């Protein structure tokens with residue numbers, strides 16, 4: 001093996017997308033891979049802070065990469081957890097209607113799920129109660145997805161990382177941030193320069209910035225959205241068996257505040273999708289990166305003025321900082337929920353949504369750009385965790401001819 005300062009493939013970002021792609025490349029005979037990770041530990045961002053839900057391919061447009069990889073990814077990760085004895089519970093999901101108008105969308109969702117090969121079933125209120133005793137719906141109709149599961153995202157990421165590094169074909173350098181290019185095939189990092197033959201950008205919250213250093217992704221920018229959770233902390237929570245979701249607004253990429261019995265047994269409500277001020281702005285104010293604020297505000301302003309779907313999110317979501325509004329959303333999904341039963345908790349994540357700055361639209365699918373020396377994953381939105389192992393196969397097919 002060469003020294004850590006030169007490698008064949010340099011992967012920037014050791015989240016679930018970078019790790020599963022490294023494993024996939026190794027399984028296809030590649031070696032001399034260096035992964036660099038800006039943080040000191042795994043799962044510091046989306047891959048360790050998500051809902052832990054293995055989605056089952058219901059929502060996504062049939063021709064999209066999300067649709068093509070979600071269900072297969074669900075099955076691959078389930079098999080991985082079973083093989084390694086990792087926490088996994090196939091708890092299922094119900095999607096309920098809050099208003100009569102949503103019944104048409106629910107029927108569209110059912111058709112879409114079926115064309116994606118997902119297993120879904122329409123259930124009436126009686127059956128809904130048997131599956132999820134607390135859930136409520138209108139129109140005597142809900143959708144049930146038995147293949148939805150929950151896992152421990154950090155434990156899963158750690159196990160996949162161990163597997164990736166075990167054969168010594170890849171190495172992982174923590175506390176090593178990519179800061180730019182020194183030469184066309186030499187990366188500057190906080191741990192020194194690293195020469196590479198091929199570069200893969202899986203830098204999640206900074207993937208647009210990294211792509212820009214290569215002259216790619218010029219028409220795209222990421223906007224951070226804060227996903228705040230609260231906890232359903234009352235004896236009633238025992239009656240939430242799996243996942244209770246609303247019918248989503250098809251204009252936006254977020255699924256709406258929902259109930260999830262996590263693998264730890266705690267029942268979370270959320271996440272929100274509140275525009276944040278900077279890419280790692282998990283707290284309210286104290287961790288805002290002032291350098292990033294002007295570009296984020298510019299993008300939010302342009303989206304707000306040009307994009308009605310985004311405007312609806314920007315006007316409605318920030319209210320959820322106030323418990324009254326958060327609870328009102330939650331109460332639409334279940335019966336008998338008193339405000340004091342849902343409590344603030346420390347769980348929070350940041351979702352980075354790619355926008356196309358040519359027409360200020362939100363990019364609704366996974367998106368990658370490449371040139372002869374690099375490949376950039378620009379929009380690893382939900383269900384990125386679920387899809388990861390299948391997406392890695394899909395990306396490897398594109399990358400291999402260039403290696």
Ligand SMILES: Cc1cc2nc3c(=O)[nH]c(=O)nc-3n(C[C@H](O)[C@H](O)[C@H](O)COP(=O)(O)OP(=O)(O)OC[C@H]3O[C@@H](n4cnc5c(N)ncnc54)[C@H](O)[C@@H]3O)c2cc1C
Nearest residue numbers: 013015016017038047050051053178204227349380384386
């Ligand atoms: C609140 C929330 C809930 C979600 N719920 C679900 C769910 O239930 N199911 C599901 O399937 N998906 C869910 N998702 C989506 C899923 O978590 C993401 O799609 C997935 O984790 C993206 O993985 P990633 O590897 O691209 O990103 P990340 O996990 O962010 O990894 C990128 C890594 O790159 C590193 N990095 C960044 N810049 C640099 C640099 N310059 N140099 C070196 N390293 C760098 C970062 O430190 C980070 O570790 C959710 C996301 C959020 C935020």
